[in-house]
Amino acid sequence: MRVAIAEDSVLLREGLARLLGEAGFEVVAQCDNADDLLLKVRSYHPDVAIVDIRLPPTHNDEGLQAALDIRSQHPSVSVLVLSQYVELGLALKLLADSAEGVGYLLKDRIGDVEEFVAAVRRVAAGGSVLDPMIVQTLVSRQRPDDPLARLTPREREVLELMAAGSSNQGIASSLVITVRAVEKYVSSIFGKLGLPSSGSESRRVLAVLTFLRS
C-alpha cells in the first residue's frame, strides 16, 4: 500500500515513515506543508494520505483544509487526519458527506504501533476510523430522554466500536464473540434507536454519528 505523509515536525515525520515502511507500506511522499502534499497526492496517487491537522504557515486549519481538498478532488485517495486534540466539531466536518476512506485519530495513538498500522490499513482500504475519545464524547453526551439508556451494556460496546469504524469482523474479534452474534447486536441496536439498517460499514458509521450528534 502506498502512503503520503504531511507532518511539519521532522522527528515525527521520519518516525512515521520508518514505522510504516517497516510495516510494509510504501512511503511515496513526505511533506511538511499542505501545498506540497496536494501536489504530491496529485502526482503519486497514494492509497492513503496521513495529514497533521496543524500545518504551516499559520498552523490553523491548513491541514484540515488539505484533507477536505483531497477528499473532494481525489475521492480514490483515503485520508487519515492526526491531531494533538480531537474535537467533535472537526470530526463532524471531516465526515460531513461520507465516512468512506476517512480517519481521525489523536496523535498519541501512533505509539500503539499495531493498532495504528491496522487503522492506516483500514482507512487506506476505504473504511473509517474515529478516535475512541470522540466516540466516548458522543456516547456519553447527555440527552433529554436518553435513547441510549434502552441499550444493554453489551449493545453499547458494540455501538461504540461501530461508531469508531470497526467492521463486524473487527467487533467480533475485539469482543471475542462470533460475527453472527455481532450481526444480531447490530440489528437490535438499529431497531432500538429507530435507525434504518444500512448496507456498508462506513455508511453505518455516518448513520450512527448523525444519531449520536443530535
Place this chain on the structure above:
Amino acid sequence: MLGTLAILACAVPLRSIFVATSGDDVDLVAVGLLDWITVPYILAGAVAWLRRPASRLGPLMLAGGFASGLSALQLTHVDGLYTVGGAFDVLPAALFLHVCLAFPDGMLRSRFEKVLVGTAYGAALGLQLLKMSFGALGPHSLIELSAQPDVVRVVQHVQLLSLSAICLIGVGLLVSRRRQAGRPRRRSLALLIDFFALGLVMIAVLFIAGTFAMPGFLAIQRATLAVIGIAPVVFLLGLLDARLARSAVGDLMLELRADPDPADLREALADALRDPSLTLAYWLPDFEAYVDLDGREVELPAGNGRTATLIERNDGHVAALIHDGALDDEPQLLDAVGAAAGISLENGRLHAELRARLEELKGSRARLLEAGHKERQSLERNLHDGAQQRLIALSLELGMLEQKLGDRPDLQSRLDGARQEIAHTLEELRDVARGIHPAVLSGHGLAVALESIAARAPLPVRLTVDLDTRLPDRVEVAAFYVVSESVANIAKHAEASVASVLVSRMRDGVVVEIVDNGVGGADTEKGSGLRGLADRVEALGGRLRVWTPLGGGTRVQAEIPCA
C-alpha cells in the same frame, strides 16, 4: 467724521430736489432710484469705515455712493453739471463690481481680479469720456469735440458689452468663492453675496439690453437700480445682526445659569454666535491636546475659512471655539461669549478629560487582554511544537522497539508501561494546553470549538451557532469563555435539566446567549466567575447581562462588538 458724512448723505435728497426743480421735464422716478442707491451706499460705507477703519470697503462704498450721486447730475439742465453727471454715468457699475469682489476686507484677492476691476474702470470712465468727446451727450456736453454718431455707437457697444462680460466674470468668481467655502457660511453673509451676484447679473443684462436697444429697457434699468440699492441694506442688516448677537450674550448667560449639560453647551454658544457650524475643543494639559466632548483629539483649524478663538481662564487654556472665519470681524462678541461661557466651558473640559481618561483606560485594558491572549497563544504553540511532539515521537520510538522485542514479554510489558506513562503525561499536557489557550478555537473557529463544550457538558446542551464567517480572534476567545464558563456554572450551581447556547451575529458584532431552566438566583458578583466574564466582555467594549430570577432559570447574554 460720521456727522460730516450724514450731512453729505442728507444733502443728496436736497440736491435731488434742486435737480427736480431746476427743470420741468425731469424724470422723477430716475432721480428717486439714483438716490435709492446713493444714500444707502454712503451710509453703509460710512458705518463700515467707522467700524472697520482698516478695511478699504468703507471708502469704496462711499465712492460708489458719491459716483452714483454725481451721475444723477446729468438730469439737470446746467451744462457744467450735466457734463460731470454724464461722465459718471456708467462708473457706478464698475464701482459696484469692485465692492462685490473686494468684500469683506476691501482687498482684491488676485492679480486677475485686479486686472478685471481695472478694465472695468477703463471701460466705464475712459470709454465714457471718449464717447462724450465724439458727441454722445449732445451739444450740452462741455467736452464734445466733434459730433460723430457712428463712432459713438461703436464705442458705446464696446463699452457696454465689455462691461457686461466683466460683470458676468465677476459673478463666476463669486460663485466659485461660495463653492470653495464649502459648509454654509453665516446666513447674513451668504445673503449679501447672493445679492452681489444678482446685482452683477442685472447690470450685465441691463448693458446688453442697452446695446441692442431692446424693448423694456427702462423697466430693466429700474429693476437693476432697485436691486443694486438693496445690497448695502443687506450689508447694514448684517452689521445689525452682529449687534443683535451681542444682545444674545444676555440670553446665553441666562441659559448657562441653568447649568446646561456639556452636550448642550455647543448649541447654546452656536445660537449666541449665530454660527451653526461652531464646534468646541477642550484643552487637556495632561495630554497636551485639544479634544472633543468624547475625549477624542481634534486639530485646531489653520486657515480654510475656519478660525479658533482660544478661551482662557485664570490659570491658562480652557477651550477653543472653532467657528466660521467671518466671526473674526466681531472680536468683542467672541470675547463676550467666551467670558459668559467660562465656567460652563470649564465643566465641559472636566467632562472631556474624564472621557479621555476613560478611553485611555479602556484602550489599555483591551491592550492588556490582547497581550495576555497573545502570550497564552504562543505558550500553547511552544508546548505543542516542543514537549508534546517530542513525547509523541518518544512514544512512537518505544512502540517500535516493543515490536522488535518479539519474544521478551518482560521487557515488552515494561516498555508498554513506559508508553502508558507517556500517554498519561500527554493527556495532562493536553489539559494544560487547553487551559492556556483553546487551540481549536483559533484553528477552526467558534462553531467547532463550542461543539465539544456542548457535547462534554454534564447536562443536555442544545447548541446553535449562526455564523457565516470567522470573527476577530479576541472576540472568538471572549465568546468561547462566556460559553464555557457559563456552562460550567450551570453544571455546578443551576440544578438545570437542560440548557441552550445560541451564538448569532448582530449588526457589528456577536451575541452569545446561554439559557438554563435551573433554580436561578445566581450570584453575579463573586464566586460564579460572572464578574470575570463581564470584565472580559467589557474590555472589548461589549456588555454582559444576566437575568437570574429565583426559581426562573438563568439567562446570560453577552454582546461583543467586532470593531
